[in-house]
Structure formats: C-alpha cells, structure tokens
Amino acid sequence: MxxxxxxxxxxxxxxxxxxxxxxxxxxxxxxxxxxxxxIDVYDVVESFHPHPPYQYCTPASRNENARMIDNRECALFNGWTISRIQTANNFTRLQTVRRLHIDCGFEAEVINNVLKQYTVFRPLRLSNESGLDLPNVVWADGPSSSKPKLPLHFAQEFPNKLGDIFNQINKGVAKFCPNQNCLTHNCHVHIDQGWEMYTPAFVPKQPRHTSEDLRALADGPCGNDCFVSSAEDAMEDDSAEDCFLVPEDVVDVLSDVLKLEPDMLPCYLAVICKTIDRQNGDSFKKMTCRQAFVLRKKMIGDEKVVQELDDKDAMQDGRQTPVKKRRKRKLVQTKPKKPKSKRKRINVCSWESFTITLRALRAHAATPASASASSRRHTASGIAVVTITVCAAGPGAIQPALIIQGVVAGGVSVVRWGVNVTRICAPCAMRGMLPILSVSVFLLRVDTNNSFLQEHGYPVHERRAYAEEIQGTLIFFQLNLLIKYVFPPFMQRFEVKEAKYGLGAFALEEIRKEDIIEYVGELLDNIEEKLDHRAIIQQHSDLNYCFGMGESKRPGKSDVAVAGTTVDAQWLGNPTRFLNDSKPRPANCVADELVVNGERRLLIRAVKNVKKGAELTLRYGDDYWKHAKNGGGP
Ligand SMILES: C[S@@+](CC[C@H](N)C(=O)[O-])C[C@H]1O[C@@H](n2cnc3c(N)ncnc32)[C@H](O)[C@@H]1O
Structure with a gap:
C-alpha cells in the first residue's frame, strides 16, 4: 500500500x-x-551497460609493473592524441590504448572501432571502480578462459623446523601472489581462489657429489690453501685439526648454506663464510677452502651421498626398466689434479640486462655492513637467497615456467645460473605471449656478532631491535619485473656503473628529449611506520632512495605522512634509482608526477638530448641535502 x-x-x-x-x-x-x-533516482539510457565489478589484488607497490610504452614501440595510436603528450590525461589515455594493444593483445582496429565514436577518445578509466581490463586483473565472477587459473598442484606441504633456514624462507615464499600487478604476500583475491601456495617451497637439496667428486669438478686451485692443491693431504683431511678452530656461528652458516647448495664448491663456501667479519679481538679472520671442504665432508658424509644416489637409481630402475642393471658407485680417492693457472672465478650471468638486477642485489646484500657507497663492494656480510621465477605470460597467463634458486653473498655472487633465460622466453614469444620475468628476492642477513651495529654505535635498544630484525632473520622483499621481448626497453637503454658518487645511471644509446622512464619502488602508505628500519639503513649507508610526491618531487623528501606519497626504491626499483644529483650543473632529467589509472606515479623525463655514455642526472634540491645533513634518512 x-x-x-x-x-x-x-x-x-x-x-x-x-x-x-x-x-x-x-x-x-x-x-x-x-x-x-x-533514494536518488537516475534515468538510465537503454544502451547503458554497467561495467562488471572487478577486483585487483591490492599490491604494496602498485606501480612496479608500469612499463611505459613509447611511440617508437607503438606508433599506431599517435594520431589519437590532440597534441604531443602534454597533460597527464592525454598521457594516461595514450598509455592505456598502447597497453590494450601491446600488453593485452587487442588488434588496433578493434580498439579503434570501439573508440572512434568519440571525438577525442574519452578517458578509459573514470575512477577506481570502473575502467579497463588490464592483464591479470581478477574478475569477481571468476577468471575467464583467457585468464587461466593457477593449477592447485602448486600447493605443497612441507615439514618445517622452527628456526630452520627453510622455515624462514618458506614463510615468505608461501603466500607470494603470482599476479604481476601484485606484490602482496597475503593477497586475499588469490588466496580466495585457492592460490595460496603458488611458489614451490624451498626444500633442502640433496647432495649429488662426494667430496672427491668436488675435487674433480674444480678447474684448479683458487689459491695456495685451496682444497684442490691440498689433495695430497686428502687422507688426513678427516682429522684436520684446523677445522676445530672455526667458530660455531661460522659453522652454522656453512651448514645453512649447504642445505641450499650442498654441491657448492668449497672455495665459494669459504667466500660466504669469509663475509662474517669478526673484529673485536676474535682471531678468526676467514675460512679457508680446505676448512670448508673438510667441514662439508663431515656434515654431508660421502657414504650418505653414495647411498642416496644408489637408492635413487634403484627407485628409477624399479619404475622404468626392471631388468636394467644397477650402476654401483664406489668411494674413490681421485688423484690430485695438476694445479692449473688461477681459475677464472665466477661468471654469474651472461645476460647483461639481468646483471643490473644482480648488481642491485649485491648492493643490497652489502649495504648495511658498509660505510659508504664506494666501499660497499669490498665490505660485505650478507647472503641473499635469490629465487627467480620465469613466467610465460600473456594476457592473464601466470604459470611459472621455471624457478631458479641460488645464493648471492654480499659482494660476490656464488650462483651459477644454470639456465639461459632467453631460451625460456623464446617459446613464450613464439606462442605470442609476452615473457615476464618475475623475481622474488630473499635477503638473509647474517651478522651474527652484531659487528656492524657495535661498530656504528647504535644505542642498546635499537641494537637489539635491529639485530632481531636482521640477525638470522629473513628480510623478505620481492621484485616483479615486467620484461618484454627478453630485453626490456628501458633496461637496454641504461647502464648502471661506478659514478662520481657511488653508482650512477648512464645512457647506453642516445636518449632523446622527452623520453621517459618510470621511477618505481615501494609505494609507502604510512611513512612513519614503514620507514622505521629503513631510516637506520639509509642513515648508515648514506643512501636514500625515497622519492617524495605531492609538493616535493625530489628523492629524499619523504616526510609527508599521506598515503601513497613516497616511492621508496631502496628494495624495489629499476635503474632510475641510480640517478645522481647534478649539482652544481643543470640536470638533464626532471621528475613529473602523474596520475595514471587513479594512482600516483613518477616519471623521469629527459629535458634535453642525452648523448650515449653520458650520466643521467636530476636536481635533488636543497631540501634533500638539508635533510641528509641533519642525520640523513627520511
Ligand atoms: C638515489 S641515490 C643515487 C644512487 C647512488 N649514487 C648509489 O650508488 O646507489 C642517492 C644517493 O647518492 C649519493 N649522491 C647522489 N648525488 C650526489 C652528489 N651530487 N653528491 C654527493 N652524493 C650524491 C648520495 O649518497 C645520495 O643519498
């Protein structure tokens, strides 16, 4: 009624x-x-079709994957802009259309047909709640056929011991969200869809080589006390007394590393253990390759290796060819090899663009233990355990193709990446998919004697808090890199190398005026809360990668406690983080702030042509340096 x-x-x-x-x-x-x-009543025109609701997983660093597509890569839509990119709106629209074409694979004609009805094509995204179907957006009504679900068998249960290195790593790995737009571990969208355990957990690797195999595998001794040159003493290795001189905490590190890389050459093991810098009156300076060799032998046990390999053979024989004769292994003492000239040490990665990332990783591993940018290559006491997940990814495709794991010790990489990444990307490209390299990095700080804290005189309470955080604890961070056509255009054009003030970014080819690259990093929501321990590291290392948005667009200006107003590239970022201050000369780049799809973003834009080989610079501004003078950090 x-x-x-x-x-x-x-x-x-x-x-x-x-x-x-x-x-x-x-x-x-x-x-x-x-x-x-x-209630409010609106007239609805018949042609109106509401956009279906959709959800993003809310990433911690939403701008991480925003690769800007420039007109050389996609010139198709240039005519669509009213003028050259001048306003944030124009820019956003153009980027959006280019992404529809390049990243989402829509034909230019299809996009054109939809949009040509508008005189100036209207903003494709009107607000946070409406808009564009970007790749990997998870729709509320379930993934469509073009957005395959991650198979559930990725979920793995694994036993964990509290305090065990694997427990620590797996805690971080377990909830890593595979969405390239998402850097959140506990991303509820993916968890709701049963994707909690996307990344296979770290499990201890089984050794495949006996000690003597390792001698045979080494190309030659790396120095006088190398385990290879001491092969004649091999018979006495078991009772080697100098091994009892290795302190317990160093032995613990060795034992942890062996769980990750049981077949790592003792020379590399020694490098890692050497990074534990024991000053304060302790006579232990470094572990020798021979000590590492003997300790490995004691921990792993050659008989166990042989037994396990035989068991594995037996299992395979039982499954595949019952009549196949079992190959019996024997424990043999190999003859010592004739020492060759000094072994060429480590060739980590021949894939140049990836080396940049590795360099950054090494810097991370080293930073807290070093006093300045220039010395950090030499003083290092960290181990980064690196997982690289290579995903074959087209619109919405998120299945990891390969997982590579390894260890990077501060200053020295001890991983030999067994896989040429281009090989994996090639089939993706052939299937018309965009190869995406998604990198998760786990940095395990090993600073068991708090030496750097003591050295730098932190007050006791801070020392404890900091030590708790880093000592034997996993500092977990992730990098999601969108790599297109194997080499990402922006990485190809930058080179990070030694500059006047630490590392700097140099042009590998001429960079033209108005060329752009995004400054990416963690988008900090609450500066005061989140910068807590960053401040200590920044103050200590004298390096600050925070870039304030809003009123100030300079790195270091990070005291604005407003959601999303600072991009911190300390742990996540691209080579723009290495742009140094041009002072006192004029800069060749400036930073522009844009709102792209409703999110604040920072673009570094060249304001003049930058010649090949020249350093890319910014003006940090006086505030930055005032800040640094007053104690540095944010
Ligand atoms: C955003 S980082 C730039 C990359 C840095 N050079 C590195 O090695 O990682 C900013 C830091 O670089 C150093 N820096 C950059 N420009 C400088 C300049 N003109 N003079 C002195 N130090 C500078 C300062 O330590 C500053 O905190």
Missing part, C-alpha cells in the same frame, strides 16, 4: 518515487519498526 514519504532533508512530502521503506518484522510478521529512506 502506498505510504506518504517525508524527506527530512527537503522537509517536505516527496511521494513514493524517491523513497524506500525499510521495515523490521517480528516472528509473526508484524511491523516492529519502519524507516523511510530517501
């Missing part, structure tokens, strides 16, 4: 059309309470 409707705002009876009755009933269906709620 129609009831009169009184709008308290209008103080008038407005009839039935603009209000709704909300009634509460008792169990006998009598109205207990009735409320009249005014």
């Amino acid at each position: 129609p009831r009169p409707c009184f709008d308290p705002l209008l103080d008038a009876d407005v009839g039935d059309a603009t209000c709704m009755y909300v009634d509460e009933y008792d169990s006998d269906e009598n109205i207990l309470e009735s409320e009249v709620v005014p």
